[in-house]
Amino acid sequence: MATGSPGTLVRDLQGALGAAHVLHLPEDLIVYEYDATIERALPDVVVFPATTAEVAACVRIALDHDVPVVPRGSGTGLSGGAVPVRGGVLVVLTRMNRILEVDATDRVAVVQPGVINLALQEAAAPLGLTYAPDPSSQRVCTIGGNIANNSGGPHTLAHGSTVNHVLALEVVLPDARVVRLGSRVPDAPGVDLRGLLVGSEGTLGIVTEATLRLVRQQPAVRTLLAIFESVEDASNAVSETIRRGVIPVAMEMLDQEIIRIVEPRIRAGYPMDAGAALLIEVEGVAEGVALDAAVVEAACHAAGAREVRSAEEASERERLWEGRKAAIGAIGAAAPAFYLLDGVVPRTKLPEVMAQVMELSRAAGFRCANVFHAGDGNLHPNIMFDPAEPRATERVLELGEAIMRVCVDAGGAITGEHGVGLEKRSYMEWVFTPADLAAQHAVRDAFGSTDRFNPCKVLPGGHGCASGHMKEISPHLVEGAYV
Amino acid sequence: MTLQFVGPDIPSAEDLANCIHCGFCLPSCPTYVATGQELESPRGRLHLISGIREGRIAATPRALEHLDLCLQCRACETACPSAVPYGRIMEDARASIMANPAAAQPRGWSLRAFALRHVLAHPARLRLALAAGRLYSRSGAQSLVRGHLGRLLPARLRRLESATPALTDAPFRSTGVLASPAQRRERVGMLLGCIHGELYPRMHEATVTALAHVDAEVVAPPEQVCCGALHTHAGDAETARALARRNIAAFEAAEVDAVIVNAAGCGAAMKEYGRLLRHDPNWRGRAERFASKVRDALEYVAGQDFGHDLGAVDRTVTLQDACHLAHAQRIREAPRAILGAIPGVAFTEMRHPDRCCGSAGIYSVVQAEMSAQVLETKMDAIAATGAGTVCTANPGCTLQIESGARRHEVAADVRHVIEVLAESIAAGRAPVGD
Numbered sequence: 064m065a066t067g068s069p070g071t072l073v074r075d076l077q078g079a080l081g082a083a084h085v086l087h088l089p090e091d092l093i094v095y096e097y098d099a100t101i102e103r104a105l106p107d108v109v110v111f112p113a114t115t116a117e118v119a120a121c122v123r124i125a126l127d128h129d130v131p132v133v134p135r136g137s138g139t140g141l142s143g144g145a146v147p148v149r150g151g152v153l154v155v156l157t158r159m160n161r162i163l164e165v166d167a168t169d170r171v172a173v174v175q176p177g178v179i180n181l182a183l184q185e186a187a188a189p190l191g192l193t194y195a196p197d198p199s200s201q202r203v204c205t206i207g208g209n210i211a212n213n214s215g216g217p218h219t220l221a222h223g224s225t226v227n228h229v230l231a232l233e234v235v236l237p238d239a240r241v242v243r244l245g246s247r248v249p250d251a252p253g254v255d256l257r258g259l260l261v262g263s264e265g266t267l268g269i270v271t272e273a274t275l276r277l278v279r280q281q282p283a284v285r286t287l288l289a290i291f292e293s294v295e296d297a298s299n300a301v302s303e304t305i306r307r308g309v310i311p312v313a314m315e316m317l318d319q320e321i322i323r324i325v326e327p328r329i330r331a332g333y334p335m336d337a338g339a340a341l342l343i344e345v346e347g348v349a350e351g352v353a354l355d356a357a358v359v360e361a362a363c364h365a366a367g368a369r370e371v372r373s374a375e376e377a378s379e380r381e382r383l384w385e386g387r388k389a390a391i392g393a394i395g396a397a398a399p400a401f402y403l404l405d406g407v408v409p410r411t412k413l414p415e416v417m418a419q420v421m422e423l424s425r426a427a428g429f430r431c432a433n434v435f436h437a438g439d440g441n442l443h444p445n446i447m448f449d450p451a452e453p454r455a456t457e458r459v460l461e462l463g464e465a466i467m468r469v470c471v472d473a474g475g476a477i478t479g480e481h482g483v484g485l486e487k488r489s490y491m492e493w494v495f496t497p498a499d500l501a502a503q504h505a506v507r508d509a510f511g512s513t514d515r516f517n518p519c520k521v522l523p524g525g526h527g528c529a530s531g532h533m534k535e536i537s538p539h540l541v542e543g544a545y546v
Numbered sequence: 547m548t549l550q551f552v553g554p555d556i557p558s559a560e561d562l563a564n565c566i567h568c569g570f571c572l573p574s575c576p577t578y579v580a581t582g583q584e585l586e587s588p589r590g591r592l593h594l595i596s597g598i599r600e601g602r603i604a605a606t607p608r609a610l611e612h613l614d615l616c617l618q619c620r621a622c623e624t625a626c627p628s629a630v631p632y633g634r635i636m637e638d639a640r641a642s643i644m645a646n647p648a649a650a651q652p653r654g655w656s657l658r659a660f661a662l663r664h665v666l667a668h669p670a671r672l673r674l675a676l677a678a679g680r681l682y683s684r685s686g687a688q689s690l691v692r693g694h695l696g697r698l699l700p701a702r703l704r705r706l707e708s709a710t711p712a713l714t715d716a717p718f719r720s721t722g723v724l725a726s727p728a729q730r731r732e733r734v735g736m737l738l739g740c741i742h743g744e745l746y747p748r749m750h751e752a753t754v755t756a757l758a759h760v761d762a763e764v765v766a767p768p769e770q771v772c773c774g775a776l777h778t779h780a781g782d783a784e785t786a787r788a789l790a791r792r793n794i795a796a797f798e799a800a801e802v803d804a805v806i807v808n809a810a811g812c813g814a815a816m817k818e819y820g821r822l823l824r825h826d827p828n829w830r831g832r833a834e835r836f837a838s839k840v841r842d843a844l845e846y847v848a849g850q851d852f853g854h855d856l857g858a859v860d861r862t863v864t865l866q867d868a869c870h871l872a873h874a875q876r877i878r879e880a881p882r883a884i885l886g887a888i889p890g891v892a893f894t895e896m897r898h899p900d901r902c903c904g905s906a907g908i909y910s911v912v913q914a915e916m917s918a919q920v921l922e923t924k925m926d927a928i929a930a931t932g933a934g935t936v937c938t939a940n941p942g943c944t945l946q947i948e949s950g951a952r953r954h955e956v957a958a959d960v961r962h963v964i965e966v967l968a969e970s971i972a973a974g975r976a977p978v979g980d
Binding site for chain 1: 563564565566567568569570572573582583584585587589590593594597602603604606608609626627628629630
């Protein structure tokens with residue numbers, strides 16, 4: 064393996080892509096040191112390939128120079144997955160943003176990894192189709208990032224997360240070979256490597272093309288807002304609805320704290336005095352939707368709902384969703400900093416887990432706002448704090464860890480949809496045995512990516528990586544950074 | 547000599563800390579959409595500003611280029627769930643670069659500030675320049691150049707020439723009382739602007755008509771000057787402050803209930819006079835009182851009883867939201883409400899009506915390439931509506947879209963919303979024949 068100086072690395076990459084598509088000056092690199100988390104690390108060089116062959120060339124050059132490779136889309140990840148902690152070549156895929164095909168007969172779309180999630184939905188809509196996974200950041204996040212993180216969204220409840228919608232992938236492997244995994248038709252023979260790639264967070268390869276499943280846009284949709292006195296009542300309504308045999312396409316929880324933050328800014332139509340609200344959506348043919356909506360309403364009332372509203376107009380429905388999708392961002396205006404957590408528990412455990420989350424936050428002296436995919440039992444506590452206060456960041460990280468522990472103890476897991484990334488590597492040991500983790504390491508070794516393809520992500524340990532424990536990261540946070 | 551942020555306007559840490567790096571602003575930013583690069587995005591620029599502020603990176607010409615490529619359209623503020631005051635952070639950053647000694651300032655920036663300071667702020671000089679333009683238009687030289695002769699010009703000059711308006715109408719320079727309706731309800735002062743009445747006298751005439759229609763007495767204080775918006779955007783905060791003080795004094799003396807502005811960029815800047823003069827204890831209070839009286843002409847008219855006695859106007863219309871109306875002043879309904887009330891107007895929304903047209907003050911001149919790229923997208927959206935009239939609420943947008951229509955051969959008449967309203971008022975007054 065030849066190791067060259069950074070200068071020759073840059074020159075080689077410029078030779079492959081053209082100078083205009085390679086960034087290497089300090090004032091350029093600085094804007095590629097972040098994603099949507101607190102993590103910060105500078106790449107040595109940033110490249111913007113336009114084709115699969117160019118991605119492969121970049122990977123080959125990085126291999127020759129023995130430097131890490133980290134893929135990046137729009138940089139909206141919530142686990143530090145696109146932060147190049149050991150430097151190296153950051154491969155930004157935003158130029159590969161073409162929708163190559165939308166086929167209504169086969170119900171598939173073929174896209175490049177830099178396509179924005181919403182752009183795909185917009186392209187499929189005129190054909191009466193849609194791409195189901197809809198992360199709250201769908202206006203900006205890329206399909207490549209969705210695949211890397213196996214992203215979910217409000218509609219995951221009915222349609223499943225990204226892995227259920229990926230049919231085939233073209234991937235540049237860590238040794239720069241280009242392979243195709245899966246197939247356009249279902250049930251490809253052989254080992255399901257497609258499934259392995261989805262959710263691997265850029266540690267096994269770089270997706271350069273994806274064949275995705277499209278689903279039918281339902282002819283009728285009904286959006287309901289159920290108002291409760293408490294999160295506990297709202298949580299019970301979720302279980303009650305599903306127990307009565309209806310699985311809505313989305314069941315989103317907003318607690319009192321988040322309603323009071325979002326409503327004044329977004330004017331979504333959430334009552335300011337609500338203890339909690341559930342944003343519920345049912346889809347189908349008109350008659351079925353009416354029946355399902357009636358079941359949802361009855362279940363909510365049985366669980367103690369004060370009121371169940373139905374959005375009559377499309378604009379009203381959009382406002383209700385706008386509030387939900389902008390909720391996390393709105394916390395940024397309400398507090399100097401906040402720490403967004405992502406955990407998952409069996410939904411029947413929601414009432415007790417939420418009670419513990421609130422109790423732990425109170426005891427630690429922090430405000431905590433909750434907005435999450437209640438139907439999936441996927442929690443998103445947001446702990447608000449002022450980093451200027453003594454030991455605040457450290458205490459918040461301790462609290463986050465305690466909350467993750469509650470999720471695991473309740474039979475849940477440490478991430479529902481944001482990925483493990485850098486942030487949660489150390490928690491992997493809570494949910495997996497050493498043998499489980501060894502099996503995952505073995506896969507990574509088999510792909511030849513150990514320590515070089517998105518190093519220090521997902522799995523604990525690794526050459527030259529810190530333990531990944533948040534307490535280790537905290538001293539490196541820049542002043543004023545939010546968590 | 548290394549540049550850093552200096553002076554009274556250094557971007558505040560609190561403003562910057564509001565950004566949580568979520569990236570929701572990215573797809574709303576015309577320069578990010580055009581380049582796909584974080585460096586040309588609001589989030590990236592905020593990070594660059596933080597980096598310069600904290601001394602992590604130097605304010606190299608290359609870093610400043612990214613700040614300079616910002617249109618200051620503030621669409622990112624509308625998209626931002628965290629309420630980051632991007633516009634003022636960018637204005638502060640530019641002012642804090644321009645507060646460096648003249649020799650250290652980036653050449654392009656100081657040249658631009660020099661031109662703005664010595665032309666826009668001085669009506670006599672501006673008029674001299676425009677007189678030459680008027681001669682060019684009226685003599686027939688302009689139509690020659692736009693005909694066969696134009697092919698002899700290099701592309702860059704031809705593009706610049708196509709951006710100049712046809713100056714054939716007599717400029718609007720009237721001051722004093724411009725309208726005194728019989729049923730005087732309020733007395734309002736009207737901003738004439740530095741260049742607006744010279745380029746588009748018809749917009750001022752229409753504004754006076756519309757204000758009189760809602761029973762407002764209209765005065766134009768003769769001592770008023772340029773609003774200073776372009777100076778603020780270019781980082782020349784000192785000139786902007788001097789102009790603001792003169793305007794405040796002029797409108798105070800005129801004793802008006804409201805200050806009416808028919809240019810969205812000017813109105814947005816004047817609503818922020820309080821902040822502009824926040825460091826000046828003698829003027830801060832006066833500036834805040836003044837700012838609270840500023841109304842965009844459409845905002846003002848839409849808030850009054852304007853729907854009476856309107857005649858039919860036969861136009862198919864689409865609307866380009868002026869960025870500094872929609873994003874900076876958060877006014878979107880007023881122009882639509884007015885157009886919707888005019889009999890005969892058939893209204894169609896274009897795709898992304900609130901995305902910048904690339905005019906952005908003097909941006910179309912100093913960043914001609916990016917401006918042209920942004921304009922092209924806009925002209926496609928306009929052409930797709932099939933509308934014969936493009937309505938705007940700002941002279942800069944009008945100029946830019948007129949130039950785009952010429953360049954891209956889109957047959958569209960570009961009008962301020964208030965002009966279409968004035969036409970309707972005139973049609974309502976005309977005796978109805980049988």
